[in-house]
Amino acid sequence: MDKLIINGGGPLNGEVRIAGAKNAALPILAATLLADGPMSVGNVPHLHDITTTMELLGGMGITLVVDEKMSIEVDTSTIKEFYAPYELVKTMRASILVLGPMLSRFGQADVSLPGGCAIGSRPVNLHIDGLRAMGADIDVEGGYIRARAKRLHGARIVMDIVSVTGTENLMMAATLADGTSLIENAAREPEVVDLANCLNKMGAKVSGAGTSTITIQGVEKLTGTHYDVLPDRIETGTYLVAAAMTGGRVKVRDTCPDLLDAVTQKLREAGADIEVGKDWMILDMQGRRPKAVDVHTAPYPAFPTDMQAQFTALNSVAEGVGIVTETVFENRFMHVQELQRMGAKIRLEGNTAICTGVERLTGAPVMATDLRASASLVLAALVADGETLVDRIYHIDRGYQNIEEKLSGLGGKIRRIPS
Amino acid sequence: MSEATIFREGAFHFRVEGDLTFSTARSLLAQSQELFNPSQGISIDLSHTKRTDSAGLALLLEWMKRAQDHGASLEVTGMPQALIAIAGLCNLEDLLLTVTSKTP
Numbered sequence: 156m157d158k159l160i161i162n163g164g165g166p167l168n169g170e171v172r173i174a175g176a177k178n179a180a181l182p183i184l185a186a187t188l189l190a191d192g193p194m195s196v197g198n199v200p201h202l203h204d205i206t207t208t209m210e211l212l213g214g215m216g217i218t219l220v221v222d223e224k225m226s227i228e229v230d231t232s233t234i235k236e237f238y239a240p241y242e243l244v245k246t247m248r249a250s251i252l253v254l255g256p257m258l259s260r261f262g263q264a265d266v267s268l269p270g271g272c273a274i275g276s277r278p279v280n281l282h283i284d285g286l287r288a289m290g291a292d293i294d295v296e297g298g299y300i301r302a303r304a305k306r307l308h309g310a311r312i313v314m315d316i317v318s319v320t321g322t323e324n325l326m327m328a329a330t331l332a333d334g335t336s337l338i339e340n341a342a343r344e345p346e347v348v349d350l351a352n353c354l355n356k357m358g359a360k361v362s363g364a365g366t367s368t369i370t371i372q373g374v375e376k377l378t379g380t381h382y383d384v385l386p387d388r389i390e391t392g393t394y395l396v397a398a399a400m401t402g403g404r405v406k407v408r409d410t411c412p413d414l415l416d417a418v419t420q421k422l423r424e425a426g427a428d429i430e431v432g433k434d435w436m437i438l439d440m441q442g443r444r445p446k447a448v449d450v451h452t453a454p455y456p457a458f459p460t461d462m463q464a465q466f467t468a469l470n471s472v473a474e475g476v477g478i479v480t481e482t483v484f485e486n487r488f489m490h491v492q493e494l495q496r497m498g499a500k501i502r503l504e505g506n507t508a509i510c511t512g513v514e515r516l517t518g519a520p521v522m523a524t525d526l527r528a529s530a531s532l533v534l535a536a537l538v539a540d541g542e543t544l545v546d547r548i549y550h551i552d553r554g555y556q557n558i559e560e561k562l563s564g565l566g567g568k569i570r571r572i573p574s
Numbered sequence: 575m576s577e578a579t580i581f582r583e584g585a586f587h588f589r590v591e592g593d594l595t596f597s598t599a600r601s602l603l604a605q606s607q608e609l610f611n612p613s614q615g616i617s618i619d620l621s622h623t624k625r626t627d628s629a630g631l632a633l634l635l636e637w638m639k640r641a642q643d644h645g646a647s648l649e650v651t652g653m654p655q656a657l658i659a660i661a662g663l664c665n666l667e668d669l670l671l672t673v674t675s676k677t678p
Binding site (some may be wrong): 201206218219220221222223225228 | 595596625626627628629654656657659660662663664
């Protein structure tokens, strides 16, 4: 397993380009199954889950070509199999996103249940129940969801919990259904909106994306188009926090500042000067130490749970006491123990982390436990005295494209040790 | 419709002109089967190619495999940067660099 070695030091300075959002790219690649004709998807991040999705589509017989701008061209006219095998689905739960579009366009889909997901658990049931409401005949047997339908019909679907992939799967399925579908209690994340924009560019009639009620008027067919995936708001936020923690000045470009209001507000509270353009942001800390901020995670447009760990790291070195409350996921403070090993003063009380900022952290061997936890450890290491070795960085590689190259480009002392 | 041609520049030296893409890969493979002697080492100049994509990369890998199967050497000059970038995306950059020569 690769490791990162980071030597804490001075402020980060410079420019960094933000990649496309993986959580938008994955559903959009799944949406190519709906296109009658070749389609290309641009601004796709170079991440393992994207390669897995290409392998998944390629395994079905679909023709995939990566062009020299790194756009992925997809031609579904060569499809032979309507099947997502366990070997791929177990490595990437988002594989279930092919279920809705494959069933809606081709009338059949056999998709493995995601690994570790018990039959009857809510996340998978949301997809299945919604498709059944649209007329699909679905059995779950042998670890596979076997779905069949002549043509789906429009339906009113009330999601009992807010689910991003559930909303996306059903929205895609509804685009080719006979009649109008209504998804209520839909996820409002920008990645859902991006998928809706892509579907509409393909000829779909989706309205209300970004609100809790999405209306989809089914059409006879969708056509191929080119679509550029929206920038990654969490990667953007992570580099801004890195600049704030190190007292530096960083410009993030090719991003979408509108998607980061809650994060930007907290960074300003922390003492950062932030300048915003159409597709760029500059955070300038002018060498100051950040002030501690209180953070309360909630679904979009509130403060994102995917930025919680980074702000916990920021509060660890900030002036004062910051309270971080996690309301979206349970057990999402795995990074706290590792930060404590670096000298952070954090007290956990249920879903709340009370952080008393210290002047300096100390480098230590630490272990990444999940994607965002890993990012927080890298950020902490950038301001720690001495050397930090971050182990199990395959987590961070799932969400951050070339993180060591980007941070090195900003002056960070970071290098990868291959396994 | 894009086109591509392999020209012989010497006994074991070849030059590709045109696109190295999905639309030309099949034709280039057929041309190479007539021109290349897989049991002898060859060099291929790609500096005159225009566009490339992952199908072009796949063709290059096929040529590498054939050379390897016959214990022969393959050297590529003028490797397009875009092809190296695509190889990077596929985690094949190191493999591609084993046949890349900087000398034309």
